[in-house]
Amino acid sequence: MATHAATPARQRAGAGSRTRRHSALAWAIPVTLGAAYGLYASFILRNNGASGGRQFWYGLIGAVVLAVLCFALGRIQHTMLPLVRAVAYGALTAAAIGLLVGLTDSSVLRSSALGLAVGLGMFITTFYIFYTHEQT
Structure with missing residues (x-):
């Protein structure tokens, strides 16, 4: 006598089974x-x-x-987890801003510090947004 229902087998997603379209x-x-x-x-x-x-x-x-x-x-x-996602956005922003400041013939220390400051601001902002809007 079967006491439980048979569970349906899951299909594994192949390499091309799911096409994802990008929005504009x-x-x-x-x-x-x-x-x-x-x-x-x-x-x-x-x-x-x-x-x-x-x-x-x-x-x-x-x-x-x-x-x-x-x-x-x-x-x-x-x-990604919200923390890792925020770190990625902060690092990308810090690198981009640091490079732009470095083009102005300023010192490496100034471009690194400004890039780090802007990247830290981006990290804090995006972490707050991602953490408060996380779907549980």
């Missing part, structure tokens, strides 16, 4: 952030001189790198 904001926000970052980086490198190829390529590469990192972080953020 999933790529529009990283592209916008990257474009603004690249334009500002190339503007800082200009130093009241003529525009050149060096600042164009630096701005373009900076924009692409930041956009790719933001997009990748946006894709994997839901698999």
Whole structure:
């Protein structure tokens, strides 16, 4: 005599079994952030001189790198704990700001300190947001 019902077998998700579509904001926000970052980086490198190829390529590469990192972080953020997610956002922000400050011919200590301060502010803000909106 069976005392329990048979449990249905779970199907394992294969590599291509689940397609995930990206919304328009999933790529529009990283592209916008990257474009603004690249334009500002190339503007800082200009130093009241003529525009050149060096600042164009630096701005373009900076924009692409930041956009790719933001997009990748946006894709994997839901698999992270709130603390790890906040650390990732803080580290990305600190690196980006530190690099921009370093382009202004300031010292390494100043660019590191300002990047760390802004990154710490981003960490505190995002940790508060992620922790208070956590789904249990």
